[in-house]
Amino acid sequence: MNWPALIVFIALFLFVTGLGFWAARWRAGDLTRLDEWGLGGRRFGTFVTWFLLGGDLYTAYTFIAVPALVYGAGALGFFAVPYTILVYPLLYLIFPRLWSLAHKHGYVTSSDVVLGRYGNKWLALAIGVTGIVATMPYIALQLVGMQVVIGAMGVSGNGVIGDLPLIIAFIILAAFTYTSGLRAPAMIAVVKDLLIYIVVIAVTIAVPLKLGGFGPIFSALPAAKLTLAAPVGATYGSYSIYATLALGSALALFLYPHSLTAILSSSSPGAIRRNAALLPAYSLVLGLLALLGFMAVALHAGSNPAFADGFKRYGNSFAVPALILSVFPGWFAGVAFAAIAIGALVPSAIMSIACANIVSRTIYRGFLVPHATDSQEASVAKLASLLVKVGALVFIIFVPVPYALQFQLLGGLWIIQVLPAVILGLYLRMLNGWALLAGWAVGAGLGTWMAGTTSFKAAVFTLSFMGIHFPSYIAIWALVANIIVSVILSALLNPFVARAPVLAD
Template sequence: MQNVNWTAFFIFLALFAFITWLGFAAAHWRKGDLDQLHEWGLGGRRFGTLITWFLIGGDLYTAYTFIAVPALAFGAGAVAFFAVPYTIVAYPILFLAFPRLWYVCHRHNYITAADFVRGRFGNRWLALAMAVTGIIATLPYIALQLVGLQVVIGGLGISGAGYAGDLPLVIAFIILAAFTYSSGLRAPASIAIVKDILIYLTAFAAVVVIPIQLGGFAKIFAAIPPAKLLLATPGANTTGSYGAYATLALGSAFALFLYPHSITGILSASSGRAVRRNAALLPAYSFMLGLLALVGFFAIAAGVSKLPEYADGFKQFGNNFAVPALFLHSFPSWFVGIAFAAVGIGALVPAAIMSIAAANLYTRNIHREFINGAPTDRQEAQMAKWVSLIVKFGALVFIVFVPSKYAIYLQLLGGIWIIQTLPAVMLGVYTRWFNDWALLIGWAAGIVTGTAMFIAANLTPTYALAIGHLTFPGYAALYAVIVNLVVTVVLTLLFTPLRSGSADETAAAEYQAPSQAG
C-alpha cells in the first residue's frame, strides 16, 4: 500500500470531525423527548419532504453501494447496471404502497412493520417472524458498511497488521455508537445532508474530469473488453443472463423498501404526502447510481489495476479497491480527501439507521411482546438505545474477526429472506383476506426454499430453475416469494372455514389521507 496521503487524510479527518459534532448537535434539532421511542427511533415523525429525501437516499445508497457497484462493473461488466432499473422500478412501489403504511402506522403509533403486521393480522408469532427476519437481514448490511469504510481508510494509506490496522475502524464506530445513542434518528438525518452533497459533488466531478483525462467516452468504451459491455447472449433453451438480470432487478425492487431501515426512513416522514413526493424525487439517486457504475468502466480504461503503486490495495481489497485507486490516480490529494470522506460518511449514515431499525424491532416486537409487556416510555426507549449499541458492536466484531466474504454471503441471503415479508407487509396494506397462519407457513416455505436455492447455487443469489428442457436462471428471492404466495393463497382457502377471527385493529379509512377518507 502507498504511504499515507497526509493532505487527503487531514481533509478526511476534518470532515469526520464536523459530522461527529453534527451528530451530537442533532439531539437539539427539532427537539423532542428522546425518552420516547417514536422520538428517538423515528425522529418524532416530523421530517418533511426534503429531509426525508436526504434520509432515505442516505439510507439506501450506502458506502458499500458506492464501492461495490463500480467494483462489479470493473470486474463483471454490464450486469452491474441492474442496480439502475431496479431502483427505478422500486419507486412506483414506494408511491403506491408505502403512503398507506405510513397513514395506518401514524394512526396507531406503530414503530415497525412488525407492529403493523401484529395489528393487522392479530398474530404475535407472525409479527415475531417479521421482526426476526428484519433483524437478521439487517445485521450483515451494517457489517458491509464497515467494508466500504475499510477500503477508503486503506486508500488513504492507513494500514497495519492486527489490532493496529483495525483501530481507525473501531474509532469511527465508537463515534457512530455515541451519537446514535444520544441523538437517535436525528443524527443520521442531519449527517445525510452533508453526505449526499459530498457524494453528488464526487460523482459529477468523476464523470466530468476523468473522461477528459482519458480522452473522452469513445476511448473509454473502446478500452472495455467486449464481453463486459453487453450481457452474454443466452444459449438454446435458456434465458441465460437476460433472465438473471431481469429477475434480479425486479426482485431487488420488491425487497428494497421492505428492509427495516427503509421502513424506518419512511415512517419518520411528517406525512404520507411527503412519502409520495419522495417517490417522485428519489429517482435522482438512480441517475447518480448510473454515473457511479460508469466509474467502474473508467477504472478499466485507466488501467489502475496494473499500476504497481496500487497493487497492495487490490491484493487486500480485490475489485473493491478500483474506485479508491481511480480517484488517487485522477485527482489531487485535497479532492481525494473529500471523495473518501463522502464514502466514509456514507458508511455511518446507513449503519446508524440500520442499527436504530433493528433496535426498534427488538424492543417493540420481541422484548415488549414476550419479555416485558408493559414498559414505561423511558424503559422502552432505553432498551432500544442499548440494543442499537449491541448491534453495532456485533457488526464491528464480525468484520474484524471474520472474512468480509461471509458478510457478503449473509447480505445476499438477507435479500432472499426479507422479500418473504412481502405478503404480510406490502400486500397487507391492501387486504386482510390472507389467513394469519397461512401467511406464517407461507413465510416459512419461502425462507426454506430461498435458502435451499442459495446453497444449491454455491452461495450465489442466481438459481437456475429447470422446467422440462428449459432453464431459467433467475433471482432466488423472486422464485422463493412466488412459492411463499402460492402456499399462502392455498392455505388461506383451506383455513378460511376454520378462521379463528383474530382481530384487525385497523380500519379501511385509516389507509388513506384524511381528506380522501369517506
C-alpha cells in the first residue's frame, strides 16, 4: 500500500466532493427546472465553459488510454492529437448556430432539435436512444481509469471488496450530481484541469531530466513505433487508418450528448466561438500525454518487476501509473492519481446528466406524459441520472474490460450516425425525417455488421475497389452509407410525404 499517495488522493477527493455539494449554491437557480438542473441555467461564460468542455472531452480514460495506445502501438496512437485540432473549426462554425436554435426554442437535447426541425418523434427517439446507448459504455470506461490508479496505490482485492472504492466514488458522484446538477461538474472541472496541467508539465520535465533529454527517449524506441508503416502495394494501410480515425473521431466528438450538454450550457454563441479558439490548448496537453507512452517505453516500465502485477491486471493501461511511480515520490503520485480520478468524476457526471435529460425530455415527456410539469420533468431527470450511474457501475463490475472496450467501439460508430439529422439538418431544408430515420438505421446496421466481422475487436474495415484496398475507420464507411440513403430517400419521399413545418432559426 502506497500510503503517502493514498492519503493525498483521499484528501483531494474529499475536497472536490465538498465542492460538488456546495455547487448547488453557486449561481443559484430553480433546480426544479430541467434547464437549470441539466444545463446550469445556460449561464456559463467563456471561462467556465472552457473548463467544463475540457473536463468533459479530456476524460480519465483519455489520460490512461492515449499513452497506453502509444506505448503499445507507437505513432498510430497520435491520431488523437490531430483529431482534437480538427474538431474546433467545426465547433466554431456549426455549434453557435445550433446553440441559437436551442436557446430560442428551449431545446435541451439534440432530440429536441431534431423534433423541432422535422416534427418526427420517432426520429427524435432514435437520436435520443442512440445517445444514451453510446454514452453508457463511455461512462463505464471512466471507471477503468479510476480502477487503474486505485490499483496503482495498492488498493486491490476480489469481489465486492475490490470494487468497494469504485462503489463509494460513484455513490458520492450520484449524490452531488442529484443535488447540484451540471453546476457540480462545472465547478470541479476547474480543479481537475489545473491538476492535470500541473501533472503533465511535471512529468514532461522530470522524465527527460532523468533519462538525459528527449534524444535518449526516442533512441530507446523501436523504429517501428516512431512512424506509421508505409503503404504496401495497392493497400493504403496505416495512412488511411490514421486519417479516417482522426476525421471520424472529430465528426463524432460533439455529437455525444455530454458534449452537446456542455455547449448548450454556455451563455452565448460568442462564448462557444471563443472556446473554439481557446480549447486547442488542451490539444497541446494531449500531445504531451501521448509522449508519456514513449517515456514509459524508454523507462522499460513493462519489464520492471515492481509493476508486473499492474501490467498483468490492467495491460498497457498501467503504463502511465508505472511511469509516475518510477519518477515521483508517493505524495506527488497521489496528486497525479487524484487528477485522473477526478478526471473520471467530471465527465461521468456530465454524461449521466446528458442521458437523464434525454430520458426526461424525449422519452418521459415526449412519449409517456406529454403534459408533465417542469417540476415533474426535472424530478424524472434526477432519478434517471441515478439509474444511469448504477447501470454504468454494474456494467464495469460484471463486464470484462475488453468487452467494455468493444461496446465503446460500437458507441463511436453509432453516435456518428446522428450527424445527418442533427448537423446537416441545420443547413439542408430538403432532408426528410423518415429518410433520415432510414439512413440512421442503415448506417448503424452496416457499421455494426462491419465491426462484427472483426469480432468487435477492431475499429477498421477494409473496402476494395478496382484492386485498391482502403482500410478505414468503420464509422466513416457507415456514415457515408447513411448520408447516401438519407439524401436519395429524401428526394424520393418529399413529393409524396408531407413534412412538418420547419421552425425558423
